[in-house]
Amino acid sequence: MSYTGDDLAGVGGWLAFFVISMAFLSPLAMVVANAADLYGDPAVALAYGSVWGSVQLAIWTPVAVGIAICWFISYRLMRVERWSTVRLTIAAIWLLALGLNAVQLLLLSAVAQIPLGELMGPGSAEFGRGTVSAIIWTSYFLLSKRVANTYRRNADSEELAERFA
Secondary structure: OOOOOOOOOOOOHHHHHHHHHHHHHHHHHHHHHHHHHHHOOHHHHHHHHHHHHHHHHHHHHHHHHHHHHHHHHHHHHHHOOOHHHHHHHHHHHHHHHHHHHHHHHHHHHHHHOOOHHHHHHHHHHHHHHHHHHHHHHHHHHHHOHHHHHHOOOOHHHHHHHHHHO
16 A cells, blocks of 8 residues: 655655664674673683684674675665565564574574573573564554555566566
8 A cells, every 4th residue: 555645755764764774783783792792701702612613603603694684675675666675674674683583592502502591591682672673663664654655565566567568
């Protein structure tokens, strides 16, 4: 459902803030938070001992994947104005909010031989923040006039009809 007011179209307002957040702020936050967790206290490296290298890999690999997802979504929102971009963005929001944290915890548990239950205590706050953020941004993408005008729902079927016409 598109709205008739074309004054709210294009990447601007909260949509621009989201794109900037995905391109710069979220990747920076991921790097800073994980670097602080890993390298903020020298005792962390000592606690993991011989598996320290594997622990770092288990932490940084999901971070790298998350940054790649953020950059892809930013690119897609700026360049591909179809409703499929909104669907992909919503899926990526939830993947970043819950999926990458879960993968990181599972990898850390497997590498460091720490029971998952022990890791879930400190990690549960991240899931809570991620869920709240994902709910807010999903609602925005589904209810925003700017999003509806910029990424028209019928553009996907129109493009398909042009290809087969």
